[in-house]
Amino acid sequence: MSTSTISLDQLIAWLSRFRDLVTEKKSYLTELDSAIGDADHGSNMTRGMGAVVEKIGAAPSTAVDELLKSVGMTLVTSVGGAAGPLYGTLFLRMGVSAGPVTELDGAAFGAALRAGLDGVVARGKAEAGDKTMFDAIDPALDAWDAAVAGGSDIAAAASAALAAAEKGRDATEPLVARKGRASYLGERSAGHIDPGATSSTMLFQALADTVTS
Structure with a gap:
């Protein structure tokens, strides 16, 4: 489906699809987190x-x-650990950026996601290579912005963002964590994919699934 905007209904479907994905992969996310985090x-x-x-x-x-x-x-009030404040901040900042509209074009959605990531960075102080959700989201947003600037529709931009997120997620495996619970392990954190980068990639999987269906 070719479209240049994301509607309110599509955003709701995106969130529902993200719920489905993290629920389906609950055991896998727990397995990843048990290696370098709190297994929650x-x-x-x-x-x-x-x-x-x-x-x-x-x-x-x-x-x-x-x-x-x-x-x-x-999310802030219902999720424990670091995930609640970080994902909560992501969506809160997205909302502030988006404003009281009923749909977003590609540039506006990208700007909202970027504002959300900026909020995550302000709260968690993460940067590229720290082995966190940043390592999946930041390259995904770069790919999204490049696709939109090049004239791609929402579906193509979402596919590009997902591919970049997957690459960023996989690149966390050899890294030594420098932020969060995993950083306490030092060198032992290497050899494991970051759970936050994994769930963040699911956010882009859910988006691609939603806007191409």
Whole structure:
């Protein structure tokens, strides 16, 4: 499906698809986190996104900023560990950037995601190569922006972003963690894919699934 905008309904479908993916991969996310973290990323993300879908279904939003801020607050209050504040901040900042609109074009959606990532960086101080969710999201946003600037539609931009996120996720495996719980392990954190980068890649998988269906 060729389209130049993402509607409010598509954003809701994106969030529902993300819930489905983290739920399906709960055990895998837990397995990754058990190697270098607290073994709770799978359960935390499943619980958080379950709460999100329940919340947005019970109280339908009429604008993008309202939807995304509701998502952010739900994640902050329902998810334990680092994932709640980080993902919550991502969506809260996205909402502020998006504003009270009912759809976003490619550039506006990219700007909202970038604002969200900036919020994550401000909270977690992560940068490229630290073995965190940043390593998947940042290259995905670069690919998204490049695709949109080159005239690609939303579906093509989402596919490009997903490919970049997957590459960034896989590149965390040999890294030594410099932020978060995994950093306590030092050299022993190498050889494991980062769980946060993995769930972040699912966010882009969910987007691609939604806008190409």
